[in-house]
């Protein structure tokens with residue numbers, strides 16, 4: 100078995116399911132810390148800040164610092180910062196996580212005349228916001244999306260995700276966005292840079308073939324599918340994305356590594 104020196108870990112379905120932590124994940128994180136193996140939580144969730152994610156994990160019994168979390172909103176802000184001067188006019192559709200990430204890099208949020216439209220999950224999405232975003236893009240603003248997850252698992256069942264809103268903006272403007280989140284490689288590249296391990300020695304872990312395992316393939320890094328969340332073993336038969344490794348849960352994986 101190849102030894103991995105760094106881990107990029109998905110959250111929902113991998114570390115917890117909704118409000119419940121996955122016990123094998125708690126034990127696995129403990130082992131990683133004991134072995135001094137660096138890791139970073141990488142999430143497509145654009146709505147929340149790394150501080151709140153860290154707090155949530157700590158409340159679940161996994162002591163976490165904010166700098167151990169990397170969100171698609173942070174990736175979107177990093178992408179913007181690389182290409183545009185500080186103080187660039189941006190029209191934003193999103194929640195607290197995206198607003199905080201953009202504030203951190205000094206973006207100026209405007210209602211009209213934006214150079215960039217940046218969109219993620221927004222549970223207060225309206226026709227007016229759609230119209231403003233589409234108009235800005237039609238006038239030449241670049242269109243950036245945090246992620247394209249079509250649906251969100253909630254207590255009410257599957258609810259429209261960021262991808263549903265992005266599809267509306269793409270249809271209304273006639274322009275497809277640059278997408279930051281998994282399965283695109285942009286988020287993984289930034290996360291790798293932050294983690295500091297090389298592509299060859301890093302493993303990306305997740306419960307979703309379409310996003311996590313797709314991201315591994317698109318980024319050229321090995322992947323592990325855990326069967327604690329979204330994807331089922333039988334989904335492998337029809338999936339375009341195939342993980343490098345498969346495990347029932349994170350402790351089964353850890354034991355395989357020790358064998």
Ligand SMILES: [Mg+2]
Pocket residue numbers: 109110111112113305306307328329
């Ligand atoms: Mg997941």
